[in-house]
Amino acid sequence: MNPVASTNAEWYAQVSGALGQIQDDLTSIQADANSPNLTVDGAQLAQDAQAALDTETDPAPIDNADFVTAMNDYVAAGNDYSGFNDSGTQNTAQAAQEVATAQAAINSFNAAQSSGSNATTAPASSAPVTTAPAATTAPTASGVVATLWCGNVTNVSTASNLTVWKTGSTFTTAIPGIKVGVAAMENPNTPAATVVATSASLCEEVLGAREGPPPADLAQFNTAMAYFAQGTQTVHDGAVQNTYAASLPTGRQEISEGMTQLNAFLNAIGG
DSSP: OOOOOSSHHHHHHHHHHHHHHHHHHHHHHHHTTTSTHHHHHHHHHHHHHHHHHHHOOSOOSSOHHHHHHHHHHHHHHHHHHHTOSTTSSOOHHHHHHHHHHHHHHHHHHHHHOTTOOOSOOOOSSOOOOOOOOTTOOOOOTTSEEEEETTEEEESOOOOSSHHHHTTSHIIIIIHHHHHHHHHHHHOTTSOHHHHHHHHHHHHHHHHHHHHSOOSSSHHHHHHHHHHHHHHHHHHHHHHHTTOHHHHHHHHHHHHHHHHHHHHHHHHHHTO
């Protein structure tokens, strides 16, 4: 068992970075209400809240249970904002309730700190109850658990461990395909028509990857997939709306961030 940190300052030094990211995530969620970006924001919130738990190697001196409760509620809220939950669909009303519960736990945690050194403070207003963007729809009787702009996520199956997962199609086929697609879309010499076509094939690789999620480091994997899905949709929508040239830099930035998250995930699992 890890020793309890002797002072609030020592404990806070472990988690301050992740807590700052959570505050930024909540601000982004407020700004992106009813926007497709909410999927990415939610995935990032879940990842950062899990990071706060992972970096807390020494528990807080006082009422650590409240801190753990808050972070777990933020993870749940992030999954509900992004749609990376058990149902595979966004549930923004539930997410807002989870954020409120997390903030109440943080307030209780703060109040218990004898030194007055708070872990974090709740934002001025809670994250909003929003309408899920059109990129995600409710499950259907046919087994569809989520819908991206390029198709349906169906028949989700999680391997029992990483060794097994690395023999499956997500690791052996979808991820290599994603890397090829990203390289093509980021290459300034790739013709516009090819970039648009590649956005569709890359989105299809994301669909396949989401049907075989990893049994470990899921939050970072989900964040990567969310960025890839958003980036390909940005390019696709730009082509449809005759704003391709203006949309391409944003789409490339989104898939680049997805690649950063994917590489971090692969490094974490020894991939």
